[in-house]
Amino acid sequence: MIEKEYYRLDDLKHRFKMTESDVHYLIAEKNVPPCFYMPKTTFIIGGWQKSDFIGYANVNYEGLIAIPQPFVKELANKRKVLPYHYSLLNKAKIQQIDTDYDCELPLPNNYIQGWKAKDLSQINWPTIPAKLYPYVAPTIKHTFKDLLMTFAKDEVGKTAAAKRFDDSFGETPKEELRPIYKTFLFSDICIRHEDLVNCGIITVRENTSPAPLLSDANLRKLENEFEDLLAAIILSSPKKLTAKKIHRILCEECEREEDKRHFDTNNILLGEDQGVISWRDKYRNNKERSYLQSSLDNVISTVKSKIGKA
Structure with missing residues (x-):
């Protein structure tokens, strides 16, 4: 952009x-x-x-x-x-x-x-x-003064009304x-x-290598932004990442300020508490969802299979 x-x-x-x-x-x-x-x-x-x-x-x-x-x-x-x-x-x-x-x-x-x-x-x-x-x-005061003068019966009355107004509010x-x-x-x-x-909302960063892209076919297989995030992490490493390593990366992303995250560019991660990763699912009205490390293992395996990295 x-x-x-x-x-x-x-x-x-x-x-x-x-x-x-x-x-x-x-x-x-x-x-x-x-x-x-x-x-x-x-x-x-x-x-x-x-x-x-x-x-x-x-x-x-x-x-x-x-x-x-x-x-x-x-x-x-x-x-x-x-x-x-x-x-x-x-x-x-x-x-x-x-x-x-x-x-x-x-x-x-x-x-x-x-x-x-x-x-x-x-x-x-x-x-x-x-x-x-x-x-x-x-001026508003003079408009009001003119209005008061219209209620006078003659020129003498208008002069008297104008004088009373000026005495009260000063010459206008x-x-x-x-x-x-x-x-x-x-x-x-x-x-x-x-x-x-x-104010730190935008950080001026050095140029980094672009993240690897998924093919359109594999992209369509992913169900939500959390699976997109897992795929980006998996594809970023030439070595095979274990579920434990991926979980550690997710925890590190949670600790970073939103504009300084390496993988979570859509800022869906909400935090980590005792190993439980919470995230926001925008496809379900921004509902908060979470994964224990044990259940996360299954999701990681599913994503690896979808992107051909099993």
Whole structure:
């Protein structure tokens, strides 16, 4: 399978046997950062000066974005989040439009507190802060103020209503900058390959010789993934392996972390306890099955016969 820049939940399940619950745990424990794929969208990129966002340039971007940690926490708790700002993760996919402030409201305003024109080439950060490009909209307070004034009988009443409102809430600007915010669901999550490597889910291994392949005819004779596993072990050795040796190999596989197993690439082995090998049978609704060493001897003999190694 090809190595991807990032994996969605279905990829994580099929490639790495990671359930949605596993992903939720890793994110909640801050072991991996969640990302989201953003289709082509216009952003204002910039930097932060304390709590003020200073714009640099207008850009188009299509690719992965990250969200600040407080929004990650909300995502883990509520399974959805509506972030107010982002980090663009792939600088190579940013297309600069211009470095002009061209929003219709003057600076500073509720959305952009300042502007320092800066070309993308002048920004050396690995990830770049960004906000969605906004539009001009009436403020909620001013809309409510206008609504109250409609109940007045005449102009004197409207003036009095407006004054009472301003005395209570302060003078309210008529317009503000507001983006079309996007809600992200937990099911939208992407996890980058490099983050899976960093937390040990994926191990970068040296090249090894491929496992010997079964013929199609022999492959069809095997009944389940456990028999596939036994066949891979048997075929890996030029010497005839005893049932005791195969049992020892299975025990060693059980002790290894799932991504470091040599033979159990489908991670069906659940563990070993006092010689009893437990495994998950996906063909029977992931039912747990187990073999004593004595019963395992018979299964090994059957598999050897099916693959012509008896």
